[in-house]
Amino acid sequence: MSAERLPLTHDAIPESRRHIYESDPILSARDLVITFGRVVGLDGVNLDLYKGEVLAVIGDNGAGKSTLIKCITGAYVPDSGTLELEGKRVTFRRPQDAREAGIETVYQQLAVIPALDIASNLYLAREERRPGILGSVFRMLDKKGMKERAGTSVQNLGIQTIQNMGQAVETLSGGQRQAVAVARAAAFGSKVVVLDEPTAALGVKESGMVLDMIKQLRDTGLAVILISHNMPHVWEVADRIHIQRLGGCAGVITPQSHEMGDGVAIMTGAKTLEPTA
Template sequence: MTATVNRPQDTQLRAPILSARGLVKTFGRVIGLDGVDLDLYAGEVLAVIGDNGAGKSTLIKCLTGALVPDAGHLVLEERPVTFRRPQDARAAGIETVYQTLAVAPALDIASNMYLGREERRRGILGSVFRMLDHRGMRDRASAAVRDLGIQTIQNIQQPVETLSGGQRQAVAVARAAAFGSKVVVLDEPTAALGVKESNQVLEMIKGLRERGLPVILISHNMPHVWEVADRIHIQRLGRCAGVITPDSHTMSDGVAIMTGATNLQDPQPTS
């Protein structure tokens, strides 16, 4: 049975930035994904929700190169793409902020933002002597932090290990925004944060949307999802149970669909 998809009218007139069609991923006899479709449009926040084991992480890993699907295909800006590793997705403009953040605590903020992407100085100093452009990277890192409206970070040379959890998350999001030219994926960005820090992260997500950068948000926090998401992709038992919007369905509706108590064809509780 195919789930009904509710979309804002304007998305039906635009081509998605990122599309997935018929994604299948198995782990032996365990089915992680069973023919999942997904569309992400420019300037929107698409939340992905689902119970444990629903296939959220597997879906995101297939979209970002951490896993290669057994079947199905991806389309980025109307061109077929294949990601064999995360570096392929990053090179294509898809940046992912995992729940573990993947920051180097002993390094400063600028060094973390350019970790693995260090830039050399111009001319012979960079080409022959391979000297890094530390000042340029600090300046560009500061600009990226300012562009996101992050006011809790004042010193770009501050070691990450001295930052709070919310500030570390801000660094990771700023890094993704700086290099994610097409898509930013956020995996449970507020899971380990307090109320104040979570609100700061939500404001950053809204800021990314205002810049026209599409965001995929994976979260268990339903109030956060309903606050920032434009559309909500619901995973259940390895399949897409449907796509809803905060305007068309309440949080209770979303949880009911996610758990199988209701479906989009029959809004009444199942027996």
């Protein structure tokens, strides 16, 4: 049985984006609770994510945003609560379970191997063998095919600064390395892509490139969760903003319904949202 849809507690979604919310959420979390001894990590958190949207998750340190994401991506198993993916209840006991279900995560600490080339990083732990007897018997990798498909994945994201899939990742800039990680998530995240602080420690130009990639992911129909402390970046790319505070959800707003100062005030407790009827 599908989870009850959460009400959209705002009416400021642009008309051009409202069609996204006419269908059921692709991912739903209900009443998630997790504790670490006497510390409450999540206290009954609900979340809905829709195809073709960027849902930002913001909150102060210790608010539970990372804990929420880890429950969604299989790094943590909640003590109670439910997760549904495409209307079906799921249980992730490890990150591999979430990946196999179509949820890819790009963590703040980039999981790329500097000494390997771009194509090898994109297919890391997903290497493909050559067709026929060369792959099945001699277990030879399809390096040429992986390079070609890696190039297609990068081009589909509109990444112009990376051309040679045989280039070692250690020769790339920070923004280009982030682009490789995002491209890998986009290539294998068939349903949901989670981005944890993707612009941290990047310059203005490189951050702009990553933000453009996030918009491109959304426009291809993927559902994107963005965790970020950078409020200007959140207000630039997010369709909706889920605010975590003290282990619970303090509300969901949009960049059109609230200014950045309002979002920060709600996040810190200086302001509260009026409860919906």
